[in-house]
Amino acid sequence: MSIVSVMIRLLFVLLGTSLLLAPVRAQGPDPALSRALQTVYLQWRTAMIQKNLAGWRAVTASHRQIAIRNRILSERRNFVATLFNLPVAPPDTRKLKLLDIKVKGVTANAYFFGPVDFGVEGAQPPDNLLVLSFAQERGGWKYDTADYVNLAAIPNARKELAAGRLTALDRPEFAPKGEVERPMVALRGPAKYITKVYVYCPGREVQVSVNKVSRHLFQNAKEAEIVIGGAKDGRNELQFGIKTLPGGQDSEPMTIRIYLLSEVQGVKPIKIFQYQVEEKGKVKPYGTEFFNVTPDIVKRLRGGR
Template sequence: MNPRLVRGSQPTSFMRQIFLFFLGISLLQTCLAPAHAQGDDVELRDTLEKAYLKWRDAMLRQDALAWAGSISRYRQTVIRNQVVSERQPFPDAVFDSPVVPPLLTGLRLLEAQAVGETAHLVYYGKIDMGQGKELVRDNLLKLKFARENGVWKYDSNRVSRMDKAPPEVLKALQDGTRPEFLDSAEFTPPGKMPPTPPLCRVPDFKAGYKLESFGYQTTLSANGSSYEPVQDGLNQQILIGGLVKGRNEVTLFIKPVPRPEGEKPVLQIRVYLVPDDPAKPSREVLRWAAPESGVPEKVTLPIEVK
């Protein structure tokens, strides 16, 4: 289903830039391979750059129809669901950001690659997102694309910061050496896009959760959405679809995993209402911890909100 312009529906403050750099910022600390030819596909590069610039133009003009037509169905749906879950207006909130999609002028292309129905462009250079000249530094920019009905559409992008990369990595990049990390899984298009999630409901309340899972691999599911499994870690984020007045529920799928000797497993979840006013505290509506006697493979936890 293509969720084009579901107006009147209503994400966190991070949504102000999640639609631009959706996957966030990562730190690159890798080595380089010996220099060899780039081997980028000129025709593919031209096609993908045109797709990106089409999306960029829609963002700058705040043209909701053009934005919906230039971005992948998967990313459009993910963004819509996050905006709605934040009780913000969609699609208006998509354009509420101080971040400017960067121009590609002056950036050096490291790779243009397509695998199956996915592709990417990877650049190196000064990436200007309108954050002030003193903050414009040499970094990596990866643009991701998806092919739908034979047409390449922009999906998302990612900036990899280089300020703490090993000196030899920076020197080699500056000298024009092709980096070895381009052959890694992280810099290889996956070949297939994730399934497009269903459109989530418009919630009565913005809600979040905090899941601690040590000694277990735990997957949370709620409102038709499943989240990435948490194993020996902590995950805290907004609940897609939020909460409504009356009965709600979340489901945990649990698999025990080995723990270091002497360390006890821990599994607990908190669900809380997030007020629209950031000055006000959140209100807990669910707290559950796994009993020491053990946990089932699946547990469904009801939440009543008045």
């Protein structure tokens, strides 16, 4: 997952094939809060476009700064170069309609509707939904993340939002979280080894923690995530918790794996841990396992035999 996915996560959520009609809300978002949030986002956008690190730090939530830096260092990449290496431009919210703002605890979400333009040459973006998330700190509101919701498959939702009927925004996935999740660690330098956790868990939720630092949540997934801090020489700890999701059969196969990724061209990832259950096999609801990064594995990782 690239750094873009941290800042602009592409969510294609199912809102339903139809929406109940609701009266148009008579009162819009609070003007002062609206100005504050829009100003912060546009300052963040300008900093990203101008590759202004000081400007980015000034308006980005502190927990998000740590999370982004952790990810880049765990991938053993240059922080500044990777941070500003965006394949698309952050959209300009001044060209969109602000539908609503919701506040919960120290978090707020702003909901924009219209042609969300990522600056792709020749593209004519249709009306879609952009949800910006913010966190309140001592210095005021700071930018956190953005979710882009493509409404192409659900045109009724697009029509309802265009008419000012905001029922779709009441769904739990669009609500502000109320609190921010602080990273377990703030890395000072690059991880020694690029490490990924891979999980295949149809019908299940799997939580994984590596070395009590890198936490991961997978739901009905087949995907891999970077391990924050990477694996370390010698013994490493992996904790997991597994539960069946609604609709799951509790008989599906599942896998948890840890891979080390080489920086030497042509060297394939090395699988150093696996917990696998075949179809209809018995799954442990939780457990603590260990894997070792040995000198022999390091030699293979560096292209030796």
